Amino acid sequence: MNAPVRIRVLGVGMGPQHVTREVAEALRSVDYVLAAEKSDDDALLALRRAIVDAHPGPRGPADVVAVPDPPRDRSAGLSTERYESAVTDWHDARAERYAEVLRCRGGTAAFLVWGDPSLYDSTIRIVEKVRGQGLDVDYDVLPGISAPGLLAARHRIVLHEVGRSVHITTGRRLQEAVAAGIDNIVAMLNPPPQRLDVSGLHDWTIWWGANLGAPGEQLLTGRLGDVLPALPDARAAAEARDGWVMDLFLLRKP
Template identity: 55%
Template sequence: MTHVHVVGIGMGPQHLTQEASATLRAADYALAVRKGADDDLLEVRRLICAEHGLPLVEIPDPERDRDDPADYPGAVAAWHAARVEAYADELTARGGSAAVLVWGDPSLYDSTLRILDRLGERPDLSGSLTWDVIPGISAPQLLAARHRIVLHRVGRPVHLTTARRLPEAVAAGQRTIVVMLGSAASLAQLDELPDWEIWWGANLGATGEQLVAGRVGTVLPALRAARETARRQAGWVMDAFLLQAPDEVHR
């Protein structure tokens, strides 16, 4: 039998829950993909594993078309299929109890649970692979905490999406939007929303954390500068933000 613990780690060691730490100490090893020669996020996972006496097994991340392909879902599906094969090789060879350390919380914009679903369907692992999930602190939680805000207005909904699909959400009439997986290029979309209010954060809870809040048209230059500061200090950027339309801000 092989068991996998999918462990949410927030933005690093400071966000591990007691349940997450106990799970890591009890596992036999951890699996993590390496994204290139200089993977700073892998080094954070390595630090967490070292603190818990857990060997870390690296898996080279399969290539993925990241240049905004016409068939984005197809590109992601192919990438997931390649990851399934890579994980299957290690899990069948090693067995035992493995941990997969997931940034933030495994329920939000992470492929690990989908990959495990597909692994469980494989003839060579069907019936012998089980897994559980240990929740972590998510980016929207950290964003709200840092800005000391509630993400939604009283009795109103909040829409959670990716930067790639922000224009679609606005066009559909969403008025309070949490956006994840941003990029420097995606900030250009905010030029179209100058009267909206934004609460933005980069590398929340980690090295180079940056916060900006205010009317988009006013703070966007400062936001772009803060994003570059976060990249310079940490070597990478993860950002998230809350947007509220003008007619939602005071409800």
């Protein structure tokens, strides 16, 4: 009987500077790292390679096995149902491609997860789908520095008022949260600002950040109506500097 494939799901924050000692030790122990390749000049794949190179094992840095990422329907204006269906199909296709590599190579593999694996990331779900295809897989998960944690640190704030809660959601569901009476919201996985529905929220306070911890980091804060015109240029500046862009914000009712 073949030995089970071991997978280590590792939270890496936003780059080498955020890798914890625990994750660094795990990186030095793996045989290879599986990583989605979204394009021929995928800047996030290059950043994953930099993380791996910064933590070589006894035989040098682990191999990075780039797996072409399956296409996904990213049409603007998708309903919630169609969006969730598109993401499920995408995850299924990813799991099939990863399972093929894992069957061939065996050993110990790692996935490097931006931020923390517990928050708006589906690597754990995909590993479970790999197991569902009959592959004998044993895996563990190590935490990383989350994007909301970085946002709070950069703006030197607490994410909630004393004794109050913070609601974490996606940009596409922002208005759902507002309609439910929630008034302290962290929004992640956001569309470009021009596609974000912020109607009725212009007097709220925003703490916004893009590419936190990366060279192209951008920060803005203030009354949303005043900050909103500057968001597209700040987001574009982050993408131009780093070759990719991820942004999030805290929005609080006055």
